[in-house]
Amino acid sequence: MSDLKTRLIERALAEGFAKARITTPDAIPQAAARLDAFVAAGLHGQMGWMAERMEWRGNPAALWPAARSVIMLAESYAPETDPRAVLAARSHGAVSVYAQGKDYHDLVKKRLKRLGRWLIEAAPGTEIKVFVDTAPVMEKPLAEAAGLGWQGKHTNLLARDLGNWFFLGAIFTTAELPPDAPEVSHCGSCTACLDACPTRAFPAPYRIDARRCISYLTIEHKGPVDPELRPALGNRIYGCDDCLAACPWNKFAVAARDIGYAARVGAPPLVELAALDDAAFRARFAGSPIKRIGRDRMLRNVLYAIGNSGDPELTAAARPHLTDPDPAVAEAAAWALARLGAQPGPAGAQ
Ligand code: B12
Ligand code: SF4
Numbered sequence: 001m002s003d004l005k006t007r008l009i010e011r012a013l014a015e016g017f018a019k020a021r022i023t024t025p026d027a028i029p030q031a032a033a034r035l036d037a038f039v040a041a042g043l044h045g046q047m048g049w050m051a052e053r054m055e056w057r058g059n060p061a062a063l064w065p066a067a068r069s070v071i072m073l074a075e076s077y078a079p080e081t082d083p084r085a086v087l088a089a090r091s092h093g094a095v096s097v098y099a100q101g102k103d104y105h106d107l108v109k110k111r112l113k114r115l116g117r118w119l120i121e122a123a124p125g126t127e128i129k130v131f132v133d134t135a136p137v138m139e140k141p142l143a144e145a146a147g148l149g150w151q152g153k154h155t156n157l158l159a160r161d162l163g164n165w166f167f168l169g170a171i172f173t174t175a176e177l178p179p180d181a182p183e184v185s186h187c188g189s190c191t192a193c194l195d196a197c198p199t200r201a202f203p204a205p206y207r208i209d210a211r212r213c214i215s216y217l218t219i220e221h222k223g224p225v226d227p228e229l230r231p232a233l234g235n236r237i238y239g240c241d242d243c244l245a246a247c248p249w250n251k252f253a254v255a256a257r258d259i260g261y262a263a264r265v266g267a268p269p270l271v272e273l274a275a276l277d278d279a280a281f282r283a284r285f286a287g288s289p290i291k292r293i294g295r296d297r298m299l300r301n302v303l304y305a306i307g308n309s310g311d312p313e314l315t316a317a318a319r320p321h322l323t324d325p326d327p328a329v330a331e332a333a334a335w336a337l338a339r340l341g342a343q344p345g346p347a348g349a350q
């Protein structure tokens with residue numbers, strides 16, 4: 001291993017990353033065709049940005065032709081307890097583990113930038129670009145090519161020494177660093193993640209139909225959710241962890257090192273969330289990735305959860321929203337009341 005690479009990996013771990021591996025920008029020749037097939041089949045739903053800049057997304061070498069190496073990094077956000085426990089508390093909202101603390105884009109990016117600055121100092125003349133989620137970069141296939149882990153049947157990256165609970169970050173650099181060997185799948189005959197999915201979002205192993213995924217439906221999807229899928233949302237109001245949590249490799253998960261990921265959102269009572277106006281929503285979720293979806297989409301999700309709660313006391317929290325200016329919110333309120341067996345009478349009625 002080159003001296004620079006050894007020191008870089010050591011530095012990455014010292015910064016707080018759980019694992020670091022190297023690949024090259026041309027290491028994922030299969031990705032473009034798979035991305036094309038995904039988009040051509042419409043599996044990305046309303047995420048129109050996935051169909052843009054596909055020549056870069058499918059081919060990291062084209063994104064920045066001067067790049068010679070890609071440093072792939074894993075950052076643990078492992079929960080301390082099983083996140084599925086909250087699914088039984090049906091009058092509370094279930095928020096997925098990754099959104100419990102501060103926005104990971106900010107935390108990972110800061111660390112990537114620090115590591116990048118170190119690299120520039122260690123190898124003067126080196127240029128870098130850092131990516132976490134927001135750029136047209138396919139982070140999972142790159143991370144697999146770097147040997148960080150493999151894409152499981154649920155399509156996320158997992159590793160034998162990390163389990164499933166980690167984010168990915170990438171540093172593209174002009175520095176020539178010796179690449180690591182790719183990882184291979186260790187899923188074997190296991191199907192636990194596929195069987196765990198409440199909405200059957202996997203048409204086949206290693207393939208996801210985002211349009212059915214609760215993470216997509218609660219975070220990315222605008223407007224009303226297909227009524228057939230709503231009961232399966234349960235009390236999930238932001239993201240979903242079921243396929244990750246089902247994976248047996250989680251016994252090797254390592255603790256999150258950044259206290260920014262510590263659970264601070266918890267499982268808020270639905271009645272409380274239903275009462276938030278725009279300003280209160282923003283104040284409550286400042287610094288959290290949840291803020292991104294805005295009050296209206298959160299309220300839509302909360303109303304579906306109220307409908308699924310089986311708790312007639314929550315009708316009073318849903319009723320005022322029958323006249324909400326956002327049509328998806330108003331319709332969600334009517335759906336919730338109907339599901340709870342209440343009459344959709346005027347606000348204030350019981
Ligand atoms: C779009 C997106 C979503 C979409 C679509 C999910 C998806 N799987 O594509 C939605 C909104 C549903 C989503 C949900 C989640 N996401 Co997301 N998402 C992304 C994003 C921005 C792009 C992913 C992408 O390119 N998808 C396009 C498809 C075509 O690519 P793919 O999933 O890699 O699909 C591959 C397989 O289909 C494979 N394939 C096809 N056939 C075959 C056959 C075989 C045999 C094999 C081996 C492979 C294979 O080839 C494709 C290309 O490699 C990435 C960030 C990034 N820039 O990469 C984060 C990212 C994937 N998300 C992340 C997270 C944490 C989540 C959630 C866990 C959040 C949550 N708790 O709610 C869920 C998990 C849901 C799931 N099971 O995937 C993390 C995952 C970290 C990790 N360890 O893998 C990422 C990497 C963000 C980050 N920087 O950390 N996400
Ligand atoms: S995140 Fe939830 S809904 Fe999405 S694929 Fe995984 S288990 Fe299914």
Ligand code: SF4
Binds near residue numbers: 190193194
């Ligand atoms: S649950 Fe099983 S099939 Fe799914 S990713 Fe984990 S090992 Fe692979």
